[in-house]
Amino acid sequence: MEKNLFAGMKRRKQPKKLKAALNHPEADKLLLEAKRRSHPYFKIWLLSLFFGCRRSELAGLKWTDIDFENGLVKFTRQNIPGEGLVEKLKDEDRVVSIPSSLTPLLKELRFQATSEWVIDIDCHYWKSGHQARVLRSFCKEIGIKEITHHQLRASHITLAFFQRSFSIGENYVV
Numbered sequence: 001m002e003k004n005l006f007a008g009m010k011r012r013k014q015p016k017k018l019k020a021a022l023n024h025p026e027a028d029k030l031l032l033e034a035k036r037r038s039h040p041y042f043k044i045w046l047l048s049l050f051f052g053c054r055r056s057e058l059a060g061l062k063w064t065d066i067d068f069e070n071g072l073v074k075f076t077r078q079n080i081p082g083e084g085l086v087e088k089l090k091d092e093d094r095v096v097s098i099p100s101s102l103t104p105l106l107k108e109l110r111f112q113a114t115s116e117w118v119i120d121i122d123c124h125y126w127k128s129g130h131q132a133r134v135l136r137s138f139c140k141e142i143g144i145k146e147i148t149h150h151q152l153r154a155s156h157i158t159l160a161f162f163q164r165s166f167s168i169g170e171n172y173v174v
Contacts, residue, residue: 019150019151019154020145020146020147020151020154021147021151021154021155021157021158021159022049022144022145022147022151022152022155022158022159023158023159024159026144026145027049027155027159029142029143029144030045030049030138030139030142030144031045031046031049033138033142034046034138039138040121040123041121041126041131041134041135041138043109043118043119044058044119044121044126044131044149045135045152046102046105047061047118047119048149048152048153048156049152049155049156049159050098050099050102050156051073051096051156052096052153052156052157052160053075053094053096053153054078054150054153055129055131055149055150056078056079056080056081056086057075057078057094058118058119059078059079059080059117059119059126060075060076060077060078060079060085060086061073061075061117061118061119062116062117062118063110063113063116063117063118064116065118066098066106066110066118068098068103068106068107068110071097071098071100071103072095072096072097072098073095073096073097073098074093074094074095075088075093075094075095075096076088076093080129081127081128081129082129131149132148132149132150135147135148135149135152136148
């Protein structure tokens, strides 16, 4: 090479902080307590942990995107606060398998649904994209690591990395 491509690059003044993620006991506690207290965000937290989806992907998920027969969820659109509904490009679609332990709960939620949207709650924090406040507050209240909604995605990835099966889904019956 004639020229150093990295010449002039600046180093971070401080190392980037690692994003916190829930471990299995913390994820269990979050979901069990949310279910026990009938928290309006229970379904949001459960699906975020199981599917590893972004808030905008979950907000854009319709029941028609869930293929119960093949056990798959297809994320084809996002509902972004301030922008609204945005269809993903076909090559950006993401398909996620539904854990068998989650299927009965999802079917029950579908049966109870009054809207075409999987997540249809009338909450300012959810609609404005400030749902992290609700999650952090709830985590603090139940005595687990305070995380943001996006860190549920990191938790999904971390829990999957350890190749432990999600046992938490089997504890939930509507």
